[in-house]
Structure formats: structure tokens, C-alpha cells
Amino acid sequence: MMPQFAEPIWLLAGMAAVLVLFLLFLLSERRAWRRLREFAAPSLLEPLTASHSRTRLWVKNGLLLLCILLLCFSLARPQWGANWEKAETRGIDVMIALDTSRSMMAEDIKPNRLERSKLAILDLLETVKGDRVGLIAFAGNAFLQCPLTLDYQAFRQTLFSISTETIPVGGTDVATAIDEAEAYFEETGNERILILITDGEDLEASGIQKARDAGQNGTRILAVGVGSTSGELIPISTPGGQQDFLRDASGKPVSTALDEGTLRRIAEVSNGLYAPLGPTGEGLRRVYEFSLAQSESTEQEEMLQRIPIERFQWPLAGAIFVIILESLLSTRRRNKGNGQGPGLGLAVLFLGSLVVAPGESVAGTAKDAEKAYQDGRYEESLTLYKDALLDEPDEPKLIYNTGVSAYRSGEYEEAITRFEQTLKEGSPKLQTKAFYNTGNSRVAYGFDQLEDQPALARDQWQFALKDYESALALDPGHSASQQNIEALRETIANHTYSLDVQAEPADAGSVSPGGEVFHKVPVPLEAKANEGWLFTEWTGEDIEDSTKARTTIRPTENRSVIARFVKTWQLEVATEDPSMGSAGESGTYREDEPVTIKAEGEDYFAFSKWIPEGCEVANEAAPETEVTLTADAKVTATFVPAFKLSVNLDPEIGGKAGPSGFFEEYSVVPIKAEPRPGFEWVGWVGDGIKDPNAPESSISLTADRIAIAEMKRIWNLVIIPTPEEGGTVEGAGNHPIGSTVEISATPAEGFKFDGWEGPGVEDPEAPSTRVTVQSTEHNLFARFSQDDSDQDQEDQDQQDQEQEDQQDQQQDQQDQQDQQEEDSQSDQQEEQDNEDQQEDTGEPEDNEGEEQEEQPSEQESPGEPQQEDSGEPVPMEMSREEARQLLNALSEDERFLPASELSQEKESDQSQPSGRDW
Template structure:
């Protein structure tokens, strides 16, 4: 047997105290009665007097207090299995990255708006498997279906206008690739979200519509741009615009008819997005109403709550105490009156015990003094961890906040509360808590606190702050591969923001709103646990990004860059900071090379037809 709130077991000491107090009160009454009548006359003056019932009355009172104490401590015994299922739908995002998606009629650019919408929809649809496909003249599957939204967020950064080898806009190859990601079976649980300006120069969409219907795929289309249109910029060449084979300036316009036709034909919906402030909530709500299937299932072994038994014993003992005593009236009151008296005594006892139960609606609104009396940080933290490990991050927030209020200066409590808030998507609150934890943490906790602080700052949009936090984590724990991996991401993000401030909107990113942590925790995105202790997500060890093939993987120093970065070769003993700087430089070079290649292809194909 164990107790969910063992700190409340001290209440059992109130049982002998209550018994002693009851005996003292009865003795005072007996002494007062003896002052006006001899004890031998009591049987005649007080026919209901029965001194032998005094022992039973006191024992019943002590047993009632003992039962309440054990009920508040919440005894648990007997194992049971709780099946936790994760249900959702499969959602593949098809992002058009043709040259026309670099147009500025949907500020700051069409592609920027499309990527922002994908990030927002992934954030607003937790529990679904998501995949990512990039399409131009051909298509590329960037991410298979995964529960880790952080993978999608990372790979979106690699998408630039005209970055695929074959220029142009053909939606059919992208649809084919998406269908391959869905695989066989799974009808009624599949969604294709298309983000494009609708210009399609390849044709063949009618046959793709038939395939979508056969596979039970519903299409939701988001048209990015305006019907009036604008010029198409050439990547890497500010001020230069796309021209056709006749030398005329190309004007790219939003083709809503194509996208709306695809959506309506498959039972989906269409939405126009003309800026990054566009709200996809209507599409998200429709996807959320679709029939869901079980994506993940696991059985958790739990101890059964048995507080009902000591509580029932306490209620029974209290009734005995109220009905038995050394003094009873000659005539008992009517039955309804007796029930009313019993109810007035028992109901407060039941309500008081109920305050300790985790699922009652008034619990989050308890006064501070009640929280201090009823709970302790350890018990509330344990409750928070249990909820978090069951995948209920939002439900874990309340007990974590209670623990933090009870122990506002405890770094361990601050770390656990910050970790839970990070998992629930409240990155700003997580930053505040984890900063406090990192300042006062002991050596065993400090690396994990700085690591999660980096995750929180990166999620809150503070890439520079995340870099410093990851560096501190690596100073204290140099072998932390997850911190190294996330440091690379933070450096890229910081560099990208600086580039964005120089007039490169298509390569920049707004404030990150992703609920997941940057390091892939085997598909869950859980923060790093405290070494040696159980903490939220403790059963999931962080691993490098998986499931994305070679996309998004940083190029190793010296690979294919000998002519550009000779100073980085033959340095096997680089520290984490140097390695991260090299990877950031290589990433920037790769991005610039992709833009240069896109610009060259745009010029080379100018005379070959529509390639935007």
C-alpha cells in the first residue's frame, strides 16, 4: 500500500488528541453534574445516563478522525491498467514553392504566409499525424507522417522559392507524392492541405481528383495571394523580376478556381489567405470534426485509489459518535430531525475530505491557506508528472502551479512547473520559471534546467537567448547531444532573423508559436528530464531528428565545401561552439547556393515557357 499524499499522514495524530479532548470535556460535564447531585442519585434524576457508553463514544470519535486522516492521505493499493489512446487524423501539407510563391502581394511574401499557416495549423491540431510535401515542377516528400510537429517546423525553414531542381508549378506530382505518404487503407481519416497560388501549368488534375476520392482523401485548399496579382521576384537578385520568353514582365495572380474545384470535389473547403494574419481556424475546425482513428495506444499500470474505504469508515464512526453518549434524552426526537442533525455533522466532513481529491471542480480556486494546509509541493509535483506522462499536458499545469505557489523558491519545483508549461505550449511562463530554476539549481539539475530554458526561449521566439542557454547546458554537460542539436537550430534561427532584418522576408520567420520542443523526443517533443529523478516526459529519451531523410540535416564540416571553407578541415577536436558555428556557416552557404541556383534556372528557362 502507498499514499498519494503521505505528508498528510501526520493528521492521524489528531485521533488521540480528539479522544483526549472528548474525555476531558465529558469529565468536566460529569464534575459539574456532581456539584448539584450525588452520583448515586443520577440514575433516578437522569434515567438516560449510561457512563459505559463514554468509552464507545470516545473510540468512535477517534476512529472518525483516523478515517478522515487516511482518506486525505489517499491510500492506494491493487494495480490496474489504464489504456491511453491517442486519436487523430493523418494530415499532409502540400506547399507550393514555385517562383511565383515569392511574390509580395501577400506580405511579406506568399511563401512566408504559406509556411506561417502550416506552423499555425500544426500547433492548433495536436494529436494528429502530420507530413510535409514540397512541390514545383516536380515534388519532394520532406517529412513522412509523424506525431512530432517540431519536424515540420524545422523542415519548413528549408523551403525557398524555386529551390527544387525542376522549376514551374505542377500540383499533380505533389498530390501523387502525398498519396504515397498516406499509404493503403485509412479511409475517412486522411486530409490533404494545399497551400498554393493556384497557378498550375502541368494539368492532369482531373485524374488526381479521382485518385483522391478513391483513397478517401479530403482536400482543404488555402489560396495564397490576390486575384490582382503582382510581379515575380528573382531569388537572390533584389529588384529583378521574372520575364517570359517575349521579354514581358510576368504578373502572377491567385487562381482560386483551380483550388476551389479540388476542395469541393473531395468534400473539403477553400480559404483565401492574403497575409500572415490570415486565420485558418475554419479549416482547423472542420478537420477536427472529422472521424478520428487510433494513432497510438499504450497501457499504463496504475495503483487504484482506495480513499473511499477510510472515508466510509469515518462517516460510520461519526454517526456512531453522534448516536451514542453517556447522556441521552428520555425521548429521541422525530426521525427527520435526527437525520437533519446527522447530515449537518456528516456533510462538512465529506466536503472537507473531498477537497483533497484531484478531480473536483473547485480545487483550482482554493484559498492559499487551504492549499498550504491540504497539499505539499512534492505531492502536487507528483500529480503533475502523472498527468504529463499520460499526454495531458494542460491538465498537468494546475498541480504544477500549486506546487510552485507552495514552494516559490525551490528550483526543483520551478523546473518541473516550467517543463510542464513548456509542454502545454505556454513558452513565456515556462521561460520565467526555468530562468529561476537555472539560477538556483544544484549541479545535478542545472544542465537540464538550462536545456529546457533553451527550448522555452526558442519556442518563445528568443533565438539569441536560446543559444546562450544551450551553451550553458553544454558547459555543464559537454556530452549532451540533444543540447548540441538544438544549439544548431537556435544558431540557424538567430542567423535567419538577422538576415530577415536586412530585407529578406522570404528567408525570415516571425515569432515561433510551436508548442513542441525543438529536439525530437521520439515523436513527442518532451523536455529533458532531471537526471536521476522522474520528471515530465521521463520515459522518453531525447534523440536526434529522425524520419526526415537527408532533408534538414546539417552538412558536416568539409563535405562538399573544401573550396569555400578550407579553414575548417582536419579539426577533429572542435568544441561544441566551434562546431555549431561551422554548421551555421554551412547552412547559410547552402541556402545562398539554392537561391543562386534558382536564379540561374529562372534565367535559363525564361525562353522555355511558364516556369514560375
């Protein structure tokens, strides 16, 4: 029978390696002989090489090449012969679609979303005995990675290779994953289940329709959400090896959040169920158990599964024998009688020891692990126990001791995993210890995560209480569990705070309720203003953004927060005669801030005064003024006929003069002129001016008037900032023609310098430069413009706020809809409970007692790994004083199981129900 190879690529690799090495050996020998001939005379070659055997050298090289060939042959995993095993199937096909997009690298679940999902799938494989499973990876596209199979080992190997590089097309297209699954479900009559594991960000937005179509075809979709709804950045590594986060085109970090709404909808339209994955993968187990409860399939048939027999041990043993033989063979010629029999015999004995004494090796490894543990070398002990488990993976006591070493090494999750295995295989006595020490492990793990993941710490402590209670249920006399329950409850109470949320004034709006909250666990805060009120801010500690009506608080002690509101009023700004002018603007304004109003007349009309109704106007005669509101109010702008006044400069760059505009007929208007540096005042030219020689005078408007302010130039170099308020300039004055002068321009706040305009400037782009004076009337202009960067940021902030307000409104509508559905379901459940209560009235009371006794089995550890503890104090090495106080209070009277017990037969009480059955 010809052998088969599970990894045939190694055969090609071995042959290529042997060919390359043979050529290298050949070239090396020729090169060595050539150098020897160059070094020594021909007559000396034979004496110099008399002790060297060329035949022995090629025998050694041949043995080395043979060793490499045998090793590659072993790595190719030769298989011949097979064992046939019966596998019962329930007629259920389970296809798992795993999201591999970049967003799955977010670390809101440790170690990240993708790795946590893969670990949860591995845990699920332990419960799907008899069901065919398949695997699809998807991102912007989807491809089948493992077809439906009962070979769970092959499935595991495929799962291990999955990464974010598996699907090269970026994005998240849930619809393609559903299409791919539908294409590979076989028409066998088996029930079809698609488990969709993703963060729910369906960028193509077509997943719900595809799910509806799949449900009509008989496929039930179970959606499992990965990540947190609050959002998380996506870590990446830069080409330089630095840690950074994924950014969009504008350079802002990209945040990814779990979209539970889409996933819940996908599950609903296909008669499935949605659940969040959770920190330990309990969501995946929950949806699978739901599918089994809904399934009509039972144990339908038995299938013979062919398990190939691995034969890699034989070529591996041959390789070891050959390499030992090669090391014992020398290239020097030996005298007769100096054989290598002893060395060869030693090699044979060594190989024999590998075959005949595996049990002693395992026991020796376990004893070495125990010794390392007793010496305080916990990490080394953990490594040795893991090695021992490779040969005896189902030995409960060995699994138990591995958990002990993991706990002492600070590997709490590893320890929890080992103790969960102990609960499945161990005796009731060992289960009691496992439950007890699992509680201690969860407490330690909770303190580890208290600051970074407080919700996880809270859940771990709650699970720890159930573990202690389970230990008491198995052994009511286990006083240490009772003591730890009391200590842990006190610790939980010390990290549980009261949150008081109030509105001020109380009738101004509504706020989210307060209550008991856990240390640093985010609690949503929401303030809604009543009609006529406006939310202003939150006051209190630990609030993330006190300016937003919907925000979050992470309390670190008892907190009282207040949502502050301000009264708003309606202001109407009107004009007595709209044909004369306009005024504005009307709207809703806060009571605690003055409102600016402004009136502007049409041509040949001038503002006269404001007429207030129900409010106070700061200056009724000013066209622009402020209004203080204490109630709904109205102000009216009045206008009168006017003449036009034009105030000009001669020359135009000579300074400032004004005002110009429309003023009330037959009124006297003050006018003023101010020369620019480099000019001096001359006088006014025009009719109706009271004092033409004074820069500050007045003019009588009996008709339209023109007043000209005349200036005289006194400097040959004049520098004008444009606009005037844009900044200041230096360097102007009287300078010799042809001289070079230092000039500078300084922008005012909110402005930026754009450049110089005029002849003779060395660097027109530099704010400080030099100019060559070219004439008696040399004019330069310093150009300034508004700096819009701050305004752009304000606009962006306003846009972001509007977007958040829109999302809040959509969330409010969704919450209201969900509440209506919950109320409807609650009413139906209440009617059902009333009917059940009427039906159960005549049953015996002891039935209820039996249910209460069985209840703790449902509240065991939530499927997470569990951990154990030895009789010595737990070396928590916590930096927080609270951690040390609690862990010192935890009673630890359980004993480490010596490795010597591993060689004994299993305890007789192992036949009793396991920790899942009691």
C-alpha cells in the first residue's frame, strides 16, 4: 500500500536541500584540494594526506544528506493504514463566517477582536460533536477556507492560519459572506446554520436583504457582535516599526464601534438570534445553544470516519540514528581493531530508550515541574507541566497542577482555562478545589483589569462569587469559600458607588436616572430640556464631556452630577416701515446672555430709534445695541428721511476721514479726519462745514453734501497696511533716494501677512525685509487677510455637533421603539406567568425545593477557564493596597497535588457526576 503524505511540500523541500548541499560539498572538497596543491609540493601531498580518508568524508556527507532527507520525510507526515471511528451526527451543518477586516484588530476585547473570536470558536468546537462545521473568511469579499467537515483537527489548523491578510480586499461586506455560505451548503436535508462573527460595520449595507433571502431558503443566521459600542481605535505598525493607529485621508484616527442594530436585524429576518461575544466568548455558546433548542434534528445516523495512521515516528527515528552515526564517524583512517562498535551500540540503546520508556519521561517531566514549583520557579514549572500535558492531555490532576503554576505565574486566564478542564474530568473532591481556586483566580484577574477594563473586573468578581457558591454546594463544610464570599462582597461594595443625577432647575428638563454604579464603568448621562429651556452644561467630577447633553461618566467614588438648564425667550425684531429699512434678527435666545440687534436704513433713510415691548434696550438711539430678555419680547426699529453725506480723502492714502452715509434731514453731523504717518492735516473743502480748518468739525445737512479732507505729504516712503485693521508696519519715513531701508509688517490677531506690494522690495513674501527708496512719493502696501484656520475648526466642530445631535435623535427613536417592544413582551410574559401559576397550583411543594437545589448548577462559571490555588499565600504582586488587603483576606487552605500522584490510578470516585452534572 502506497503511503500518503499530509504535507507533501516537505518532500520537495528535502530533495532540493539535498541537491544543493551535495553540490556545496563537492565544490568545497575541490576547492580544498586545489588550495592544498597550491600550498604543498606534489611530493608532499601523499604524506600530508595519509591520515585523511576521502571515502570516510563522503560517507559522513552522505549520512548528513540522508538525515536531512529523513527529517523532511518525517515532516511530510507519511500516513498508511487507517482506523475507522463511528461519529454520530445530528444532521446539522454549521458554517462559521469570520470577519477578517482591519477593524477586527481593535483591542477593546483582549488581545484583539479577531484573536478573541478565534479562541471562542475553538471553545465552541468542544460542544459541536457530531455536527459538520465549515469556515468562511470575509472582509470586502468572502472565500471558503474550510468546507463542511467532521474533521475538527483540520478545521482547527485552518482557523489558526486566519488573519487580516487572508482576504486582501478591504472593507466589511456581510452580504458576500452570506452568499458564500449559501453556495457551499449542500442539498442534504440537514439543518443549515450560519454563524456570523463580526463587528457589524456593514459598509455595503446590503447584508439585511441577503439575510432575509437566506432565511427564506432555510438558513438560520446567528449573529455574534465583537467589540464595544463606544468605539475603539485600530492599531497598526508603521514601516519604521512604530505603533500608530489607522487614519483617514485627513489624518484623523479611525474609530470602529460595534453596530449591534444591523446584526440584530440580520438575525431577526432569518429567524436567528443576536448576542455580543463577550470577554470570554459566552455569546457564541449562547447563540449555538439557541440553535440547538430551535432545531428539530436529533441523533439521526452514525457515520464511519476514516482516521489515517501517522507514521512520521519511523523516519524521525532513522534520522536520529543517522545523525548519531555521522557524529561518531571520523574522516581519519583507523587501524584495524579500532572499530566503532561501542558508539554504535550507544546510539542503538539511546533509540531504544526513546521507545521503551515514554511513561518514565512523562513522569519525570511532572516531577521536575513539581520541584520547580516548590522552589518558586513558577514560570518554569508552568512550561514543564504543559510539556507533560502533551502526552497525557486528559489527566485531571496534571491539568489541575498546570492551573496552579499558571496562577502563581500571574497567567490568570491560562489558569482559569486549566481549571475548567478539571471541572469536566475531575472527581467531585477535585471539582470543589477547582471551583474554590477559580474564584481566587477571578479575583486576581479582576484586580489586574480594574483600571483598564473595569466592566470585565466587575464581571469576574461576580463570577468568582458563583464559583465560591458552587464550591459550597459541593462541600457545605468548605469554610474557606464562605470566608472569601464575605471578603469579596465587601470589596465589591467598596468599588460600588452611588450616582445622583439632578436637573437644575428641577422643572427645566429631564435627566437619566442615577443609582449604584461600579468603579470606572462608563455610565451614560442624558439631559433633555423641556420646552422653553436649553441645556448648558453638566457639573460634577469624572464626566467625559460636560458640554454635551448626552455624555458619559466614569465614577471613581460617590458622585453627584447636575444638568444645568437656562430659560429661553422668543425675541421678535421688526421695522415700523419695511420700505425705509431692515432690522434683525428674530429668534430664540438665552435669558442669561444679552442679544445684539442691528438696524440698517435704505437709501435716503436713517435709523431713528428702537421701540421696546417687554424688554430692556441698552441704547435706544444706537442702530446696533443689546437687548436683555426676561420674557418673550418685541423691539421695533423706526426710520426717518435722510440726506446723503460723502466724506472723502485727498489723496486717498492720506489717512482716515468720515463718516459717510445717510443721516436725518436738516441734522448736524460730526465729521473727523486723521492723517496717516507721513502726512499732515491741511483742511476741509465743502459746503456747510462749521470750521474748515479743524480736523474735528461738523456739517449741516440741508441737502446732499460732500466733504473732502485734504492732507499734505511729508515723507517720501509711506507704508499702508491693507486693510487698516490687518496689522502694523514699520520703516516708513524720509529717506535718501537710492538708500536701502529695513521694513517689517506684524499681523493683528486673527490676520495673516500675505506679502508686500510696491517697487524696490527685496523679498515680497517675507514680513521683515528691505526696500530701496526710488522716488519722492514711494508707496508700499502690506497685504493682510483673515486667518480662517480657527474659523474652519469652529465650522468643523459645529458640523460634528450637528451630526452627534442627529445621531442622538435617531438613538432616541430606536430606544423608544425598543421600549415599546419590551413592554409588549413583558405584558405577554405576565399573562403566560399567570396561566402557569394557575396550572401549577396543585403540584407538591417539594418540586420547588428540588428546582432550587439544582439552580446553582446553572450559575457555575460562565464557561470561562478556571484556576486553582495552593496552601501558601497567593503572590498577587498587586500595586494597589486594596488588592493586597483582599487577597490577604482570601483563605487558601487547598494543597498542591504532588506529581507522584500522577502515576497512581485515578480515584474511584471519578465515576461520579462531573462538575457539569451535580
